[in-house]
Amino acid sequence: MGGPTRSPLFGTRPISYRGAGTTGSHTGYDRRDLAAASSLMKATGSIQKEAASKVEKSVKPFLRLWLGWLGPFLGLFLVVAVFTLLIGSPAQYLSVTNLRIVLSQTVIVALGAIGMTIVIISGGIDLSAGSVIALAGVVTALGIERGWPPLIAMLAAVAVGALIGLANGLSITRLRVVPFIATLGMLGIARGLAKWLASEQTVNVPATWVNELAVTFPRPGWIVLAPGVWITLLLAIAIAGVLRNTVFGRHVFALGSNEAAARACGIATDRLKLWIYGIAGLFIGLAGVMQMSRLRQGDPTVAIGAELDIIAAAVIGGASLKGGQGTILGSMVGALIMAALRNGCQQMGWPNYIQEMIIGAIIILAVAIDRLRQKRV
Amino acid sequence: MSVIELSNISKRYGATVALDSVNFQLLRGEVHALIGENGAGKSTLMNVLAGLTQSDTGSMSIDGQPYSPTSPLDAQRHGIALIHQELSLCPDLTVAENILLGAEPSRAGWLNHRATKQQTLDVLKNFHHPEIRPDRRVSELSIAARQVVEICRALAAHASIILMDEPTSSLQRQDIDSLFALIRHLRQQGISVIYISHFLEEVREIADRFTVLRDGKSIGTGRIDSISDEQLIAQMVGRPVENLYPKAPCDSDGEVVLEVRDLVARRLKRISFALRRGEIFGIAGLMGAGRTELVRAIFGLDAVESGTITLHAHSKSGRWVLPARRIAEGVGYLSEDRNGEGLALTLSVADNITLTRFQTCSRWGWLDVGKQQRQATSWIKRLSIKARSSYQSTGSLSGGNQQKVALARLLHQDSDILLLDEPTRGIDIGSKAQIYEAIAHAAASNKAVLFVSSYLPELFGMCDRLAVMSRGRLSPSRPIREWSPESVMQTAVGAEAA
Numbered sequence: 001m002g003g004p005t006r007s008p009l010f011g012t013r014p015i016s017y018r019g020a021g022t023t024g025s026h027t028g029y030d031r032r033d034l035a036a037a038s039s040l041m042k043a044t045g046s047i048q049k050e051a052a053s054k055v056e057k058s059v060k061p062f063l064r065l066w067l068g069w070l071g072p073f074l075g076l077f078l079v080v081a082v083f084t085l086l087i088g089s090p091a092q093y094l095s096v097t098n099l100r101i102v103l104s105q106t107v108i109v110a111l112g113a114i115g116m117t118i119v120i121i122s123g124g125i126d127l128s129a130g131s132v133i134a135l136a137g138v139v140t141a142l143g144i145e146r147g148w149p150p151l152i153a154m155l156a157a158v159a160v161g162a163l164i165g166l167a168n169g170l171s172i173t174r175l176r177v178v179p180f181i182a183t184l185g186m187l188g189i190a191r192g193l194a195k196w197l198a199s200e201q202t203v204n205v206p207a208t209w210v211n212e213l214a215v216t217f218p219r220p221g222w223i224v225l226a227p228g229v230w231i232t233l234l235l236a237i238a239i240a241g242v243l244r245n246t247v248f249g250r251h252v253f254a255l256g257s258n259e260a261a262a263r264a265c266g267i268a269t270d271r272l273k274l275w276i277y278g279i280a281g282l283f284i285g286l287a288g289v290m291q292m293s294r295l296r297q298g299d300p301t302v303a304i305g306a307e308l309d310i311i312a313a314a315v316i317g318g319a320s321l322k323g324g325q326g327t328i329l330g331s332m333v334g335a336l337i338m339a340a341l342r343n344g345c346q347q348m349g350w351p352n353y354i355q356e357m358i359i360g361a362i363i364i365l366a367v368a369i370d371r372l373r374q375k376r377v
Numbered sequence: 378m379s380v381i382e383l384s385n386i387s388k389r390y391g392a393t394v395a396l397d398s399v400n401f402q403l404l405r406g407e408v409h410a411l412i413g414e415n416g417a418g419k420s421t422l423m424n425v426l427a428g429l430t431q432s433d434t435g436s437m438s439i440d441g442q443p444y445s446p447t448s449p450l451d452a453q454r455h456g457i458a459l460i461h462q463e464l465s466l467c468p469d470l471t472v473a474e475n476i477l478l479g480a481e482p483s484r485a486g487w488l489n490h491r492a493t494k495q496q497t498l499d500v501l502k503n504f505h506h507p508e509i510r511p512d513r514r515v516s517e518l519s520i521a522a523r524q525v526v527e528i529c530r531a532l533a534a535h536a537s538i539i540l541m542d543e544p545t546s547s548l549q550r551q552d553i554d555s556l557f558a559l560i561r562h563l564r565q566q567g568i569s570v571i572y573i574s575h576f577l578e579e580v581r582e583i584a585d586r587f588t589v590l591r592d593g594k595s596i597g598t599g600r601i602d603s604i605s606d607e608q609l610i611a612q613m614v615g616r617p618v619e620n621l622y623p624k625a626p627c628d629s630d631g632e633v634v635l636e637v638r639d640l641v642a643r644r645l646k647r648i649s650f651a652l653r654r655g656e657i658f659g660i661a662g663l664m665g666a667g668r669t670e671l672v673r674a675i676f677g678l679d680a681v682e683s684g685t686i687t688l689h690a691h692s693k694s695g696r697w698v699l700p701a702r703r704i705a706e707g708v709g710y711l712s713e714d715r716n717g718e719g720l721a722l723t724l725s726v727a728d729n730i731t732l733t734r735f736q737t738c739s740r741w742g743w744l745d746v747g748k749q750q751r752q753a754t755s756w757i758k759r760l761s762i763k764a765r766s767s768y769q770s771t772g773s774l775s776g777g778n779q780q781k782v783a784l785a786r787l788l789h790q791d792s793d794i795l796l797l798d799e800p801t802r803g804i805d806i807g808s809k810a811q812i813y814e815a816i817a818h819a820a821a822s823n824k825a826v827l828f829v830s831s832y833l834p835e836l837f838g839m840c841d842r843l844a845v846m847s848r849g850r851l852s853p854s855r856p857i858r859e860w861s862p863e864s865v866m867q868t869a870v871g872a873e874a875a
Contacts, residue, residue, distance in 0.1 A: 246486050250481055253470055253474075256469070257469040258465060258468065261465040261478070263450075324468070324470075
């Protein structure tokens with residue numbers, strides 16, 4: 001630090017309205033001296049601050065990266081470790097069979113979380129996910145029941161998901177409804193639509209390969225994990241790449257980080273939002289197909305509250321509801337944490353309400369840890 | 378040759394006339410200062426130019442072609458870039474990502490990371506700033522560095538006209554110097570800069586020409602070296618400002634109402650002083666010396682580790698005292714962070730003024746709205762707050778008027794002890810004069826005032842006694858006439874060895 005020497009700073013601080021017609025203060029000092037002294041005060045203050053912050057800076061990025069990336073994995077490890085100990089037979093909880101069960105249970109939430117992560121990064125939210133999952137499941141079931149080729153029925157369900165997403169985007173951008181309310185409304189509309197289409201009954205379907213998408217023991221045996229798990233994995237990698245390496249991905253982060261700035265930089269934010277909610281709808285529609293596949297019927301009353309599990313997965317994985325932050329990898333780990341928890345509770349024979357309370361607590365804990373991380377680091 | 382020409386631009390917001398037939402000319406490669414008090418219409422004019430709002434009447438042209446931007450993007454295409462008072466960067470993105478936002482080098486939608494880095498380095502090579510690296514996150518940068526990033530973004534978008542709205546308001550001197558070097562560099566390249574500032578000295582240092590706005594009208598324009606400060610101020614204020622500081626110092630022998638002894642708290646080391654009725658006691662010091670922490674600790678916003686705070690010679694303080702108790706004990710606090718913790722900006726002016734003293738305009742928990750309005754209106758008159766009515770939302774007032782609302786609340790509270798932290802930061806000269814007057818009046822009516830400021834002229838103009846804070850320690854207080862700016866500075870930086 002320079003110490004209180006005369007520096008070139010002396011006498012240059014721009015003082016507003018120096019000598020603003022005043023007769024000089026009663027102390028008789030020239031205003032210019034006062035100005036100079038003020039300038040030095042400010043300048044030296046900043047040097048003090050900088051010296052202090054330099055020390056922090058070398059540690060900062062490392063810690064942030066470490067906590068940001070490893071945090072969710074650490075959480076997963078902890079959950080698995082705790083249940084391994086509780087259950088007392090690692091061979092059972094950590095067996096390949098159980099791994100398969102956990103993974104195939106994860107598929108629905110994980111697919112939804114891929115779409116939700118994009119929405120959350122952009123600073124939005126989609127509360128209609130659970131209803132749309134039911135709707136897409138019903139559409140798939142109805143299609144297969146009517147004798148459509150299973151693939152066409154699947155695509156129809158995914159398209160319905162995308163259309164609902166687009167409708168969300170339109171009410172957000174055209175009607176200027178905030179995402180929370182727009183998708184809350186859609187939660188009701190999509191659920192009603194599903195019940196209407198299914199005539200308020202479950203839709204039974206003949207056995208097709210769609211039913212095999214998310215099974216625990218897939219055939220042929222050499223694919224090891226259910227096709228749905230592989231599909232989820234591939235899509236997760238693809239979207240992670242899109243978020244990292246495309247103009248679209250960059251704009252999603254910009255939108256969530258500072259919408260006004262994004263608009264000022266010439267990003268067509270309204271069109272971007274349509275894309276974001278539309279793409280999210282695609283993934284939620286696909287999650288609906290998986291839901292139908294696991295139930296082997298189209299049930300319009302299924303997946304109530306699933307949107308909260310999906311949002312929780314993204315949040316546990318480090319996505320910020322304020323937007324601008326989040327990763328697909330984190331959200332996938334978040335989804336796994338929740339599935340591992342459910343699975344562990346079931347194996348312990350704990351009732352459903354215990355699971356619910358634990359998962360609720362985990363969500364609060366995850367966000368609290370995240371807050372702490374942002375504050376400290 | 379003029380790059381931009383504005384003629385008869387007018388803009389109304391409801392009953393408020395923001396711009397009234399403004400004429401303005403910008404030459405190629407000049408730095409043009411736009412000067413005026415808060416609320417004079419400078420920011421509105423910038424917004425019209427940058428396409429954020431549209432004018433009601435009048436016409437604009439760029440290089441002789443008619444220009445009427447419908448969006449910021451449109452303005453950007455015409456080579457106009459606005460650098461906001463509140464910076465508009467995406468904090469979660471990196472420097473490179475921000476600079477090229479909206480113009481990312483890509484092929485079929487996939488980013489070209491190498492070209493991104495190269496283009497960023499091309500723009501950055503003109504400005505050597507130690508903090509700025511292309512892959513750093515903007516949230517990790519200082520305000521000054523962020524400003525450089527914003528300017529780089531304007532350059533990357535090939536802007537030929539850059540609008541800067543009070544760019545130095547949150548900068549330290551050395552950052553201002555490098556900003557000015559940067560502006561001169563832009564000027565050499567033929568880029569025109571419109572520069573809004575409160576600081577006349579600063580304007581003299583950097584601008585070639587000026588235009589003064591007052592009440593939405595363009596009052597005068599010309600070369601900056603052809604006019605004196607006094608003339609400029611007369612144009613801005615519309616009347617000569619007589620004595621800015623209304624008060625002569627006195628030796629108060631009033632009763633001691635606040636006594637702090639050996640106070641230790643975060644950043645504070647054994648602070649002792651006494652505050653008397655009828656006096657203004659100033660605290661000077663560097664930024665970060667602990668002045669704000671001291672005021673917060675007294676008001677019960679921060680925890681006290683040890684020491685005593687004695688009010689009215691009886692109430693001893695514990696470790697934690699709530700602000701509510703302090704208010705009941707007759708202490709009022711004006712925060713330096715007006716938007717953060719000073720005012721509820723979405724509430725009306727009346728609500729803000731009466732917030733700490735609802736008991737005088739309510740009965741059994743029910744607000745007497747008529748009484749509340751009357752109380753607020755009297756303060757609006759007394760401090761000449763420029764508001765349409767007391768129902769107006771506080772956030773829609775200009776900065777100087779917002780500060781007056783904050784002060785009005787404090788005075789309405791009728792506290793015996795006023796803790797003022799930077800009461801005139803970032804506001805215009807007219808509002809400053811009125812705030813000084815209100816403070817002097819409070820002292821004259823036998824209240825005790827603690828006045829924290831980093832602006833020495835106002836401390837010397839207002840205070841009766843002064844003490845200097847340095848690294849968490851407070852110097853002994855002395856009458857103001859025994860201080861000189863040099864001795865204040867020495868105390869502020871010299872306590873290092875102690």
